[in-house]
Amino acid sequence: MPPSLNQDALLAWFAEHQRDLPWRQLKDPWPILLSEILLQQTQVSRGVVFWQRIFERYPTVQSMADSTEEEVLFLWQGAGYYSRARRLFRLAQVVCSPSSDGGHGGSLPTTARALEALPGVGPYTAAAVASIAHGEAVACVDGNVRRVMARQTAETSPSPASVQSWADAALWSPDAGNWNQAVMELGATICTPKSPKCTSCPIASSCEGRQEPARYPAPTLRRKKRLDLMCILRLDARGWPELVQRDATGILAGMWGPVMAESLDVDSLAYLGEVHHVLSHRDMHIRVWKGAVDSGVDPQSVPLSSLDVKILSLGGAE
Numbered sequence: 001m002p003p004s005l006n007q008d009a010l011l012a013w014f015a016e017h018q019r020d021l022p023w024r025q026l027k028d029p030w031p032i033l034l035s036e037i038l039l040q041q042t043q044v045s046r047g048v049v050f051w052q053r054i055f056e057r058y059p060t061v062q063s064m065a066d067s068t069e070e071e072v073l074f075l076w077q078g079a080g081y082y083s084r085a086r087r088l089f090r091l092a093q094v095v096c097s098p099s100s101d102g103g104h105g106g107s108l109p110t111t112a113r114a115l116e117a118l119p120g121v122g123p124y125t126a127a128a129v130a131s132i133a134h135g136e137a138v139a140c141v142d143g144n145v146r147r148v149m150a151r152q153t154a155e156t157s158p159s160p161a162s163v164q165s166w167a168d169a170a171l172w173s174p175d176a177g178n179w180n181q182a183v184m185e186l187g188a189t190i191c192t193p194k195s196p197k198c199t200s201c202p203i204a205s206s207c208e209g210r211q212e213p214a215r216y217p218a219p220t221l222r223r224k225k226r227l228d229l230m231c232i233l234r235l236d237a238r239g240w241p242e243l244v245q246r247d248a249t250g251i252l253a254g255m256w257g258p259v260m261a262e263s264l265d266v267d268s269l270a271y272l273g274e275v276h277h278v279l280s281h282r283d284m285h286i287r288v289w290k291g292a293v294d295s296g297v298d299p300q301s302v303p304l305s306s307l308d309v310k311i312l313s314l315g316g317a318e
């Protein structure tokens with residue numbers, strides 16, 4: 001059974017308690033899309049910093065399309081999951097291509113269905129942008145919504161289809177964007193994974209899982225996969241490192257860094273130490289050796305991931 005939420009109470013709570021996030025003042029779909037893509041795998045506090053930096057440089061989708069992938073990656077440095085930046089750049093190019101070439105002539109599509117056809121846009125992002133920017137009556141489902149719905153219905157392992165149908169049934173269609181943000185905000189700030197603040201919850205009266213919220217939804221055991229890599233940090237006489245561009249796919253997609261692989265010939269090289277880097281689904285251990293190169297690259301001149309910055313500082317690269 002879908003939860004029977006008190007919509008007025010949730011909307012009133014949201015009006016009073018919502019966090020002051022800069023994109024919430026805007027109805028333009030471009031900054032909203034940028035915020036949704038950034039927040040997919042970045043905490044809100046850091047996401048705001050990156051959003052401001054990127055939106056200042058690219059206030060329109062056209063301004064990003066006119067830029068280069070390398071510059072987008074530069075601005076994305078430190079935000080992680082760099083394939084997002086590459087896909088966003090591709091999206092900008094598709095949107096700004098003429099419609100005769102399959103593009104959208106410089107304007108983001110307005111419906112969730114059309115948005116979902118763009119590079120890097122999944123059902124959640126498409127629904128968020130279409131509802132917030134254009135008021136389309138589509139329900140967003142992210143991790144926060146899933147948790148709220150699982151607790152409201154006291155379901156330990158609801159299927160994605162069930163959660164989507166509950167979210168669809170609960171949607172307040174006169175202002176779907178505001179409603180979606182209200183449910184997500186509740187999940188982010190009140191109905192949190194640990195220690196939910198049920199006494200401050202505006203929809204506690206309909207919550208079937210309120211007595212034992214920690215049971216809903218049942219935690220999914222997602223063990224981080226350990227990844228062991230070797231890296232050779234070769235420096236020139238100035239202290240500049242040899243840097244190569246990473247593959248086009250994967251977590252470091254398109255960024256630059258020292259040579260790194262599962263197996264490297266490190267005979268006769270000096271061992272520097274190990275760098276440990278934790279991502280949401282990866283536990284990376286990189287053993288680093290030091291070597292020499294005739295001519296390195298100025299590390300300020302290319303986009304580097306946080307992991308590569310750690311490796312460079314281990315070796316004292318300039």
Ligand code: SF4
Pocket residue numbers: 148151152190191192196197198201202203204205207209210213
């Ligand atoms: S009453 Fe508690 S568990 Fe239920 S929705 Fe509200 S915060 Fe979540």
